[in-house]
Amino acid sequence: MQQKTLIAIVIGVLVVLAGAYFYFIKDTNLPKDDSDSSAVVARVNGIEITQNDLDAYELKMLAEQQIDKASLDEEALGQLKAQALDSLVSQSLLEQAVKKDGTKVSKSDIDKQIETIKGQFENEEAYQSALSTQGTTEDILRTEIEKDLVTQKYLEKVLNLKSITVTEEEIKAAYDQESAVNENLAELSEISEQIKAFITQQKQQELFATYLQELKADAEIEILNQE
Template identity: 45%
Template sequence: MQQKTVLIAIVGILVVAVGVWFLSSNGEAPSQNGTPEFSETVARVNGEDITRTELENSEAQIAAQQGIDTASLDVAGKEQLQAQALDGLIANTLIQQAVVNSGITATEADVSAQIELIKGQFPDDAQFQEALSEQGLSESDFREQVKGEVAMQAYLEQTLDLASITVTDEEVNVLYEQESAVTEDTPPLEDVRGQIESFVIQQKQQELLAAHVQELRSNADIEILI
């Protein structure tokens, strides 16, 4: 259960980091009124376009997450932000394509369960509906997005054999000692063991994911057009 919870976080990080709330079948991100926006192609991954609109949305979300004031960035900073956003979009596209090619799909039961989990994070249904409206999404759009994320989660679990990840006592002890050396009043090890184990699992999952994306990139036809 702990590994699955961490994996959901990893998938969420991946999707949010690349600035994609929902990708329609033509690969365009919806505008605020739900109508797809079309703009110049900035990259092409195995024949699938990544647009300027998607790139700008991704940059904005990364900046918001990291507390970056884009207006204060110099040329080098803007180029770095753009490169980070584009790398994320390419990685996301590669994984989405790999999921489709694998034939792995999400069951309706799993999709419904994940939607209920997400709805539970809102005080009431009205605020959930408001959040959808702010993103320009209908409930059917949202369900399709969740369906894709659940399928991605299943793909990563199977392809990367995430269930085999383990954490040793030595790894826990090393991290605990490192934290104790720089933090006063560190809680007893047994009080934070679970947090440390989750952190180590997340690190290992991120490393596996990064290696998998690199493998997908090495076999992909990627054109950068900016």
């Protein structure tokens, strides 16, 4: 079995809802720039985001898209930094909202996720090796899984995700739109459930984006000058 990195295996709710990063990144082999890693680049309701947070997030985005930072011009680097900072602000706001709400998950829920991850490896030794390679421990992994599960539970509640419905008309309209540009598209009956899942995800994203804007509107966000 091909081993997958833990970061790729752990399912984070923002991947589903917004395509945003909600995992930790702790790889001592990642390059660092010359910025002061402790410098504060933003404050969100008094919670600080440091240059180190921003650098790590930027590197994560580059790694996901398999882009060499050296290949980016000044404008592209600026866009990368702005996108990373906006995502970190959103992440901080969401973490604060979840903490204020007091949402909890059970130990058994976390255990199930750990077992799912372990199942991706040939044996316990391979699993522990992956943890070591990522520069982390199972305790840290459990903490991150708990954060993801708590956030997912919170969003399911506050956004009322179970109320989302997709009509046959919406499925047919999406199919017709795609078939107009893809003559090799399978029959509607074969991919109806896939289209339904896609539309559901779009609606989740819209709800989440609206909710984030509400959080931002009510927050005190201070973006500091950056070198």
